Amino acid sequence: MRITLLGGTGEIGEGLALRWGHDSDHDIVIGSRDPEKAREAADDYETELADRGVDAKVTGFENTMAADRADVVVLAVPPYHVADTVEAVSDNLAEGDILVSPATGMQRDEDGFHYHPPDAGSVTAIAADAAPEGIPVVGAFHNLAAGRLADLDSSLGIDTLVVADDESAKATVSSLAEDIDGLRALDAGGIANAAEIESVTPLLINVAMNNDGLHDLGVRFD
């Protein structure tokens, strides 16, 4: 399968690109608004994978061209760029393509990090609202610490919660998630259930900030 990571030069994009590159044989496409940055990042990821003996194909393109090539498009951009990014690539999505939203909105105050759901209910719902007719949106990968994901020496052993209103798209993305070693995909229902998932991300940061020895936390449901 061909997976495009829009905003794939950022940390969560890097982590997903390296994990899929390392653990699966999917083709990885890095998208960025700047095609030169996309190509550089793709080269860096290929090099890191090659250094680990993995011959993975990672290419880089400007976002619209990257989306054009994809079966699955991950919106690895900050939450305030999710709607713009979907709109920018709308004409490049074809029937059967799937959008994936991993972003979560949070703010820091003097107490810690807090979830602030947008008016749509969640960032995942923003993506769903912005998506062209017929292109399903799946929420996934919200609660993964980007730095840990991008460090292939770090094992996972954690869960990712997957939500979608399209069961087939949810199954596809759950399967892609489980292609990553140590990641278990759990079904958390429809897009309407995304807020409680996104809200776990600031919680993970608060827990890491307040407990010596814990950092880059993930969550496991037992």
Place this chain on the structure above:
Amino acid sequence: MRITLLGGTGEIGEGLALRWGHDSDHDIVIGSRDPEKAREAADDYETELADRGVDAKVTGFENTMAADRADVVVLAVPPYHVADTVEAVSDNLAEGDILVSPATGMQRDEDGFHYHPPDAGSVTAIAADAAPEGIPVVGAFHNLAAGRLADLDSSLGIDTLVVADDESAKATVSSLAEDIDGLRALDAGGIANAAEIESVTPLLINVAMNNDGLHDLGVRFD
């Protein structure tokens, strides 16, 4: 230490009473608005513990008398009774006592369970707002499946997140939490961070509802 469970005839109260009775030597006091129900529950818990060879002391009293006897008072009542319950026992709390709030507010709709923070920000904050001057409130035990907690044959291996603005009270409750075998207490900061913790409870139910073989879930931070 003497721990009172107000609303201790309910499922979360039962679970905490049985776990502390089984795993520690704390005195357990069950509170209820109906003293007869409190005594019956206390007898039942003592009998169950005795059947397992544990000679624990569990007594039952009307809520105000139960609070009078306590060092730590757990508000094991539904979220809409937290403020009333604190007010009802206010005169029975003395300097050095600690209130513990495990309740979380959620509603079910066609999609699943959802967290609805009250105006105070969280149920834990409601308890803190209602508490008498000088009595610290600690949020803990929010994300424990009551049925699993009350089943002593079920092992835990899960975390509970603890929040408070009083560090000494937080340390006391964290230590009580870790007196329960298989429960790890993690510090999640101040009361202002409680909403993201309470929000995990509906998420756990949504995950259990959507994945065959998963039920009575807890959460572990790794």
